[in-house]
Amino acid sequence: MTDARRVPTDADRARWRRYLADERAEAAVYRELAARRGGEEREILLALAAAEGRHEAHWLGLLDGDERGIPRADIRTRTLAALAKRFGSIFVLALAQQAEGRSPYASDPDATAAMAADERIHGEVVRGLAARGRRRLAGTFRAAVFGANDGLVSNLALVLGIGATGVPAPVVLFTGVAGLLAGALSMGAGEFVSVRSQRELLAASAPDPTVREALADVDLDANELALVYRARGMSEAEAADHAALVIARVRAAGAGETSTGALGISAEDDEAVGTAWSAASSSFLFFASGALIPVLPYLLGMSGAAAVAVATVLVGIALLLTGATVGVLSGGSPLQRALRQLAIGLGAAAVTYLLGLAFGTTLG
Structure with a gap:
């Protein structure tokens, strides 16, 4: 709490106003999310909004109720609020989890110890809510991300490797399309068998x-x-x-007594597994969409080094996006995951390109 003997400076008041704006924006995020949910999740989100309201009252009290000059919330919180209004999705909860973990209250002399503890607890509450969504999303999302990433990397590697041998552009295009279809069908079939088998194993253990x-x-x-x-x-x-x-x-x-849980044993939750058809279709479609990107320059009539450069840039952007998406949903650093995805994908493509150059030189 602020020392009663210390006269607050203009910098102190500016900081309190910023905190006040952020608390109001965070409370609005939780209320928006609550409006899109029901039952227990709605109650939890409204309770979080009420807690942010208590923090808001603390900063407003330090300002003696003076609301003049209250700034806009920081860009992260405003982005959260915009996403919550439009989507109310797992992405918002994942971002909110990160936001709660970045609270400055633990080191701020004007924040109470209870407020700092609240923020840490809020992070765990949001983590729990996000975990529910991740479990519901996990099976299909895993197939989608793996499918898109495999399509991007494998078909870029295939297209660059074949293109580096010096064959005509139509041959590269045909090879890329064949790789798209073969890979998408293989991924879809593999996911179907994998998920169906996993669900059968769970059923046998229930x-x-x-x-x-x-x-x-x-x-x-x-x-x-x-x-x-x-x-x-x-x-x-x-x-x-x-x-x-x-x-x-x-x-x-x-x-x-009609409860299926009469034995007092909960069957293992298979929400995270997903259904075989949803996983297979997601894998097929996302692999195909990812594998299409390296082929686009050739579909547009490009060839040679220009086609290679455009395909590499397009795939690099897509890899950054898929990596960042995984980072957001996993609660990790989007930038770190994006760069890791980019390095792995372009590294694999570079190896096949060099092999293609070597084979082209040998054949020539």
Whole structure:
């Protein structure tokens, strides 16, 4: 808290006004997100908005209620607010998670320790909300990102490698189109088999809901239900206690018990796996869209070094975008992920280009 003996400077007041503007903008972001959700998520977001309101009141109190000269919120917070109004998506929550982690309150002498703690807790709350969205998105998103990235890198490498041998532009174009179709079909089929197999494995490990019919007649002395919980990782004492509790609940409910969770075991959440068809179609479409980019210069009639340069630049931009997107959704640095994606993609393409040059020289 501000020392009562210290007279605030103009710089202090300017900082408080900036904090006040940011708190108001962050509260608006949470209210916008809450308006697009329901149930528990809506309540959580509104509670976050109310907490930002308490912080706002703190800075307004230091300013003696003087709201003159309140600036606009910083660019990050304004961007969040604009995205929340238009999309209300997982991207906004991921960005909000990063914003909460950058709070300056821990080192600001005019912010209370409770406010600094609030910001850290807010970061974890937003992380939890973002995690829900990531789980819902993970299966299809993984296929989409991997598909687009593979299409960009593999077809750029193919096109540059073949082009470097000195063959005519139509040959390079045909090779690129063939690589697009072959890769997209292969990726789609691979994702379908992978996701279907993973869902079948999860289904095989899930509790059998029909077993609940036997619970009412289980022998309490021999209680073999405890073995189920021991097989799933509980200690002997924990398993015995949990089994007794489950049986008591089932007998108390009687014939009215219809819950599929009567065993007290939650089936592994397979939301993150996605469906086989959605993963396959995402993989096919995104691979095809990524693989199309290196071919565009040749489709437009370009050839030689100009086509190579344009294809490389276009793919480089696309790799930066996909890398930044992964960074935002994963809560990491978008720039770092973007540069990593660019380095890997162009590095692979450079190797095949050099091999193409070597083969072209040999064949020539």
